[in-house]
Amino acid sequence: MSMNLVTTLYLIASICFIQALKGLSHPTSSRRGNLFGMLGMALAIITTVGLVFKLGSEIATTGIGYVIVGLLVGGTAGSIMAKRVEMTKMPELVAFMHSMIGLAAVFIAIAAVVEPQSLGIVKQLGDAIPAGNRLELFLGAAIGAITFSGSVIAFGKLSGKYKFRLFQGAPVQFAGQHKLNLLLGLSTIGLGLVFTFTGNLGAFALMLALAFVMGVLIIIPIGGADMPVVVSMLNSYSGWAAAGIGFSLNNSMLIVAGSLVGSSGAILSYIMCKAMNRSFFNVLLGGFGGAVAAGPAGAQEARPVKSGSSDDAAFLLTNADTVIIVPGYGLAVARAQHSLMELAEKLTHRGVTVKFAIHPVAGRMPGHMNVLLAEAEVPYEQVFEMEDINSDFGQTDVVLVLGANDVVNPAAKNDPNSPIAGMPILEAYKAKTVIVNKRSMASGYAGLDNELFYLDKTMMVFGDAKKVIEDMVKAVD
Template structure:
């Protein structure tokens, strides 16, 4: 294939990726953004396949192997996407990041083993620039792979392995150990850079895998959305680093886009949670989060109510703000919620939705959930745009949310979430909270909101409770 044509096709694919990111920045254009992303990836794959197939005699592999890999990989991806539930999407994202990191490591090893096969060197000795690119790609890819596996396990929350449990693992000298591993890893990388010897390259990779695990295990489950975003950035930088070694502009551009977007998103989410971005990079994020509710709050009385009581309060309100949380996603109650909102609106009640930046298990989780039910985006407001309205709101309906409406973030300077921006649901005249039980949220903290006199606790599955409310409004 003519290289000018390859460059042009890669450029078109890059434009598609940029348009995809632009489209995904807003729910209204998200579908168009996805289409651009799929078109760009299809174009990049076809172009790369044609380019490599032409070089098959040099690579020593037939194009049938390449086609088979595309079919198997595409088939597995399609199957995973078709079977995954909305609530499991963050886990899928973490799993995909681990594969990207592993791919970067495998490519780095392949290039070091056979430089001639990738048209980099015919003598077997790699230029110093390529060695630097490969060791960076291998290190970042290894950290991304192992860190993403740990993040996947913490998000799933169903594995008995201590490393994969939601609660953070804290021990004395943690940061010193991480620093020593990082410096040793860099030392082996320098040795590889100077000698192109296999032993330091292998040891560097092993230490990078170990460092990825140690950086993520002190992270609590509540902070996983930021970690997933950070690992997304890592995977992009790993791909970009390998792209330089392969002299593949498509891989460089795509990796840089993913790396930059993931890093920027992580930074914005850290600001939204009043956390240090440096702590994310060093693996100290969320390490002070407790793993259980405060004992002084156990057995405190709460004001319980039925779905009929909640429906009566909603029917007599003039304005309602709905706060969706992870419990709504678990119950898949978004369609029932739309029906409830439509009932209220038909009675002249103003209905709005309040979205916290880190509600759910990944950025934009609640936005996607509401968009799936075709809830008008004009009714959906981000935290900064809706918080002032809570004090003039008759009823705040909190559905499966916990940490993002916890007043301790504002009122308790000793709380692990102190200073974290929250939705001010506690300022509404009446608060209705739907939860399955009084169990703590993902951060392991009790919530003072649940014990307020103005709060009505309606226990049960979100979908069943909302459907009961709709029935009571008839």
């Protein structure tokens, strides 16, 4: 395999990745985007394996075995996880994948530092790694370490299964936290520069250790309400880590793919921060200058609410001309998207205009609710983003909120002291009637009480979303 052919194949793979991102920008073209992504990755892997053989018989015979084992293990694990992972576990899976990308970048950097001749960075044993390559290895390894440890914390926070305080949804804050983060950041950069200009392995090792610690400290002060942004941000970090290592290995495919992931993740994070009225740099730096966390869930004073049954809710829905459905994480937990689609179809057949409203950060990862509805084959023309549907709430007869909390909380507009003050929300409170399905009155992921639940126009329907919706479907008949 000639180097010209390798370059050409990598270029084609890069074009496939660009087309994949373009396709994933809209539900109607997402399948095509996924196909382009798979084709590009397959082409990149085949080209890389061919390149290993080109490097020489010795490297090919000793190294290709490791490559094949890695492909089999990674491919098998990926296939099994893709089949087993439920929709509610998708955010944790994404965080886990980010951690693996970051760790891979760290391992490659360590291998390059310890045995640079084996990766082609130098030709002879004992040759010094050029300063430019050492800078690239420092950046790739540091970002990879931060990505790995930060993603592990994000995984724990998203999962909500672990009692360890660092994995709790509430922010973990302590005195002098920002100063410590700043000190660690400056120390990491300083040690990285020492390694860059002197090649000192001790400085490289200490830099890595500090980067791992910094990844933890950056993520723990970020509260549950900001976790979708964190997932996107870590996605960006993993891309930049891959790009940094790509420069060291002179691998154009890694550079292009890493840059695409890094830049797209950064842009998405910025868009989401804007949608949440969060400072992009505050979130990027681990809540630096962020608001103090809200009180713990369940700490609010008990207040009376108006509650009803599934039959009551079905009566209101069938007698409405217009209905907007707001899906949230509770819908995903109950796996009720297919029952919801059945309810929407029956209401539509009765002449009710049904729309679905999606907040940019609904659920626990970007696009969580979009994928959930697509899985249930909800027509794309019925699904609207926040900025396209907010003006409709004032003319809507009934809004059905299913498991959503923070994204419909009027405190964002009415309470300047609220931690989510200024955050754009779905303006469900403007509708004539609001139906809210929750399992209990527990606060949402941000730990805040919701004034929407206490309005005179709001009726609470308590219970598992799937059971409640199924009962609504029966009542509509």
